[in-house]
Amino acid sequence: MSNAPGPGDRDATSADQSADEQLPPDRYSERELSWLAFNERVLDQARDRLRVPLLERAKFLAIFSSNLDEFFMVRVAGLKRRIEAGVAVRSIAGMMPRELRDAILTRAHELVTEQSRVFHEEVLPELTEQHVELVRWNELTHDEHDRMNELFTERIYPVLTPLAVDPSHPFPYISGLSLNIAVLLLNPDTEARQFARIKVPSILDRFIKLGDTRFVPLEEVILAHLSELFTGMKVLQSTTFRVTRNEDVEVEEDDAENLLYALEKELLRRKVGRSPVRLEVEDTIEDDLLELLADELDVSPKEIFKLPAPLDLTALFRLTDVDRDDLKYSNFLPKTHPDLAPVETSSEADLFKAIRRHDVLLHHPYDSFATSVQRLVEQAAADPHVLAIKQTLYRTSGDSPIIDALIEAAEAGKQVLALVEIKARFDEQNNIAWARKLERHGVHVVYGMVGLKTHCKLILVVRDEAEGLRSYVHIGTGNYNPKTARQYEDMGLLTCNPIVADDVARLFNHLSGMTQETHYRRLLVAPQGVRTGLIAAIDREIANKKAGLPARIRIKVNSIVDERIIDALYRASRAGVEVDLWVRGICGVRPGVPGLSENIRLISILGRFLEHSRLFWFENAGNPSVGIGSADLMHRNLDRRVEAIVLITHANHIAEIGQLFDLAFDPGTVNWKLDDRSWHPDTTNAAGEPKLDLQEHLIDVVSHRRHAPSDGPSRRTLFFQRPGVLPRP
Structure with a gap:
């Protein structure tokens, strides 16, 4: 992945545009209908007697309703506004606003009818059988x-x-x-x-x-x-x-x-x-x-x-x-990452020392947020050698220890910058309150850039050490929210690599000051560089495939609807590049279409945790180029937000992310597969037995791993004693 255009990019862009013109006009799925298909997958969890405990099925019914509320408040409301304003612009899938609204309402009626059926005919009677009763007034004693x-x-x-x-x-x-x-x-x-x-x-x-x-x-x-x-x-x-x-x-x-x-x-x-x-x-x-x-x-x-x-x-x-508890998922307590474990059981690990040893790749909620990211900020606040802390805050909890640590650091005289994104949808009021509180305690608060939401997940700690000033960095895929960190699947990188630290420092200066910085060495930064960097990486895979070199693309995101990215993936598929897409929610791609996307496999995984990490893997002729970051492949992320993707360089970390993709796409793993525009659950084998649940499996892996810090970055084997689920070559 590269942030800067290279030689011949103008010619390549012209060739790409010419190739895109040859793609069929109906090559995209409708975004809003795709979202409704995602919410049906949530409903599938409520229908799943085999794998999902009863009270969790009730919870998925609540999640379905909460999701649909937000969908109507934002997406349907926006569509209605456009209709009332007379804006008659077709969607990327070719639907006019009124046609799209009618299709949405028809499908929404079908889904809520099914939700009601599942509740009244399946979940509620089973709850009653288990003596968990929701009764009407005439049923009271x-x-x-x-x-x-x-x-x-x-x-x-x-x-x-x-x-x-x-x-x-x-x-x-x-x-x-x-x-x-x-x-x-x-x-x-x-x-x-x-x-x-x-x-x-x-x-x-x-x-x-x-x-x-x-x-x-x-x-x-x-x-x-x-x-x-x-x-x-x-x-x-x-x-x-x-x-x-x-x-x-x-x-x-x-x-x-x-x-x-x-x-x-x-x-x-x-x-x-x-x-x-x-x-x-x-x-x-x-x-x-x-x-x-x-x-x-x-x-x-x-x-x-x-x-x-x-x-x-x-x-x-x-x-x-x-x-x-017998009607819920089994209890799970996140574990301290082995590279951050204390040397002695009675002591607290020195995170600065651990990060100096080597980079640490975190995978939440399996790796504890409290003993990694949260502890980094807390130790930085208390450490007299720390001179400055800079952090982005998009969403955080009402009783955030991170907020308390930033206040403690400011009151101790450290330079503390909090970039608070007060436009985070439905968290605006909460974020305004925290911004006011931080300002009262001496924290320098910046509210982002005009016209852009600051969505990147960054921490920068500057420390005065014997060798001089050293910067420690966290770059993540998820919010700095201790509560959701126990419910959302995310990844993060802890590093003191001077190149990454310099990139992050310049990005913070860009966000808080008046710089026009666009060049970074280990980061892709939106709105200038994420789309162009990813398309350049896709085009390299196409070139490698044509040259007979190893070529493969693997991407995990919450949503993908950006036409230029999708078209680049279609070009890769047409060139014979294997493309694996792991998409939790909205998806504009139509995989498996003859002549267009035969080489694209697309899955979705839902479970007890919300899959939230964004991962980008390019085979790069046998030397994989792998990144993690905050950006989904949507217009708002690539054009109207500040996002950051960091390049992962340690072989063990690359192998761990590769194994995660292998496991997700393994035929023995539960997932939902997209064939053109139709989603199909793949949850049981030929004998009707449940397939491997990715998240429960990773919980098993974490519970059996060792906790001693190592001299090099941990390589955590994800295929733990599960016959039939094997790493691919």
């Missing part, structure tokens, strides 16, 4: 009724605010994703019908505990007590409903003198005035009440989703707190 009556009077009634609609009270604003109760009332004195709305309070538990493993939905308790809320009125109808609104943040940075102030104003505006894009109602709702809601909220029939109660299955996250 006499004693439970008494307890809920008392709870309603003391804890629920005081926080409810019924809002009636009449000539003096307009239809209330319905906040996005809130659960609401619609009530149609009759005034016995005047025979007038009246609508009222009750917002189910989000500050109370959605599922109320009746016992250790027995719950009733909060709205069921409220519905049972409507007569106490509307005394003297007759309740004709009542039902729950939920609205999804456009929640994407829009800030015109070029017009904003102060980005932080502009974003705070936009977040306030997000709470009101955003148009609905979806209305969820109970399938028992009567036509007149539905017509009233649809008219007042201005939603079309296609935007209405009728579902059995309970609505909003994100509440199923609550069931994961149930004390039933």
Whole structure:
């Protein structure tokens, strides 16, 4: 991989464009429909009785709902905005906006219908069999009724605010994703019908505990007590409903003198005035009440989703707190990376000494984030020899030890720079709060660059040592968030290599100052260099294949939709280069199409951890060129974000990443395969037995590895005592 154009690149670019013109016009899959296919793979986990424990299946139903909420708030809302603005531009797959919206809504209806079926016909009955019960009001015992009556009077009634609609009270604003109760009332004195709305309070538990493993939905308790809320009125109808609104943040940075102030104003505006894009109602709702809601909220029939109660299955996250370990994934405690293990069991490892010995390749969550990345920042904050710490923060947790360490370092007089990306979607408010806190404690806070999100994952520590100043660096694929680091699969490199350190130092200066730096030696940096660097590497594989040299491309990302990258991969496939793509989510590639992509294999892997690392492997005539970084292959990453990919150089680290690809694509490993535009789960063998689960297998590997630091970089064998799963030559 190279960041700078080389000799003949202009001619190569012209040749590439000519070759791309010969590619079929329908060579891309539709991005939004591809995302819905990804969410169906999430739903597959909820359907998988063979491999996924019962409470985890319920959790996957909640994840499916949460994913779909965000999809409607951002992608569907953006599409609706374009339609209303009259922007009639075809998608890369050739669909017009209205055609695409109709296809999305049709598929979304099918998926939520299936989700409801899985919940009511499979997961809920099995939970009941295991004595984990979610019950309706009429299923409560006499004693439970008494307890809920008392709870309603003391804890629920005081926080409810019924809002009636009449000539003096307009239809209330319905906040996005809130659960609401619609009530149609009759005034016995005047025979007038009246609508009222009750917002189910989000500050109370959605599922109320009746016992250790027995719950009733909060709205069921409220519905049972409507007569106490509307005394003297007759309740004709009542039902729950939920609205999804456009929640994407829009800030015109070029017009904003102060980005932080502009974003705070936009977040306030997000709470009101955003148009609905979806209305969820109970399938028992009567036509007149539905017509009233649809008219007042201005939603079309296609935007209405009728579902059995309970609505909003994100509440199923609550069931994961149930004390039933037999219905969950087995407990897993991340282990300290062997190269970072303390020499003596009673001491804490000196990370600076460990990194000076050699580079360390981290693989989270199998390698502990707390004893690697977090400890690096904490040791740097406490070390009197450390002069400066610089770090990017895209998303972090509410009680982040890293934030505390940066504050400690600043208060100790060290130079501390935090590049806080306050435009991280749905974490804007959280990041603003942390930015304010860091500034109050003397940290230099920079909010990124106008027009770009800072998405790269970088730490730079400058230390005064006997030989002079030495810089220590972490470059990762995931956020500096201790909580998600236990749930997301990511990789990171710890190094004090002076070339990498110099690259990172210049990148930080570019982000915090006014430099126009574009040249780096071991990094590819977007927006200038990632796309061009990757395409140059792809073209080298094509040239090597034509010259009879070893050629192969292996890429792991969350999403791939960039047309230029996809077209380069199609050219590689046509030239006979084997291309393995490991894509978790959105995918615009059509693999296995005759004359276009016969040499492209494409898989997706889902499991207890969210596959999040971005890996780039090029055979490079037998001397593999391998990188890890923050960039997905999407327009926003390559054109509108600052991303960084670092070249991995140690043979053992390259071998470890190579083995990971081998294992993922092994016929004995569970995955989903994409054939043209159709995904197919490959989870069992011919005998109907479950195939190897990649993540559970890696947990086994970690649990059996040694923990003594080595003289050279660890080479961790990933094929641990699993017959039938063997490394390829």
